[in-house]
Amino acid sequence: MTCYNLQGGLYAVFRYKGLVQDFSKLLQYIFTEWMPKSQYTLDHRAHFQVLGEHYKKDSPDSQEDVYIPIRLK
Template sequence: MNFLSLENSCRNMTPKIITLKEKKLIGLSAEMSLLDNKTPQLWKTFRQRSKEVDHRASEDFISLQQYPSHYFERFSAGSEFVKWACVEVDEVDNIPEGMNMLLLETGLYAVFHYTGSAQNAPTFFQYIYGEWIPNSEYQLDGRPHFEVLGAKYKNNDPNSEEEVWIPIKAK
């Protein structure tokens, strides 16, 4: 997909507005920045160990970002955030060694459907943060941002599909 067709598809994109119910997640996390991106190593390690997680709620994987409160106001590619490679669980009675549990709180989310490779993702996110949110009746909320990597997710494939969950609240 070229830049122009991606830009046009973003302009026509309307997210679903969903109230997320509390979720329990188990996985690995790492502090990083866009300049010091440790995502490939984090996911490689978690994928190798994901079978250790008991009581999975689905086969989906979740890529989650916890941004500091000032992250989007003073954005810099060197700004640090916490990235999680994780899965949702129905219950937590055993957390594998070296992994942690994260409670994703109930809240409102704008859910976008993304099709494409990671290469085109910056334009997609630029649309969300630079156009959709400022022109909507919502603003960013301070809760985690995440992507649901389901059965149609194929790493670095132009036909890959995922759900992008952006935390929002009324302006």
Template sequence: MEPRILQFKEKLVVGISADMSIINNKTGELWRTLRSRAGEISSRNSAEFISLQLYPPGYFDHFDPNNTFTKWACVEVSTLNHIPLNMHYLTIPAGLYAVFDYEGSSGDAGIFQYIYGEWVPNSMYRLDDRPHFEVLGDAYKHNDPTSKEEIWIPIIQK
């Protein structure tokens, strides 16, 4: 699977976040909370949701499923005029991304094993220390093998 290589423009997102690890995964809790409160977020740019990860530098150099990162459940907004109570905002900085058009279950980790274990090491790019995220549009269906999403991986040339 070959990604599209795109220049990403800075975006603002609003949502909720939590520190977690692969072993201590709180993703379901984040999404239940955000989906129940998404109507409170004004200035949304689309109906899409964004699942975003902030990994500390070197996270993938010595991968350990106990290592922590910050996970966001969020939506893109055009302004920050009103941020609902107990929600936060984040600016996703501009930069180069590898975009994988993925079809399959969100519970299948195989795509990420391919991206980080095969595609990145064999490409002309290395990971950048910017947010990694998935765009979950109309064709996204949680844990469904026919689900579709875009996986955005921050990259820079080696």
């Protein structure tokens, strides 16, 4: 296992539920709809996902949390 220290800061958190092949729809929503309408802009830090107990590979009921680094515009 490799450890990675994340830089602190503000993150927008989105819960994704569905199949991996549809994940790009969430990213499209975040960057083309949510972010332009929000008071935030992308901060250049690491994006990451948390695959917790509700993550089920290849299941339409799978859930994961997506963390997008943001800062005020």
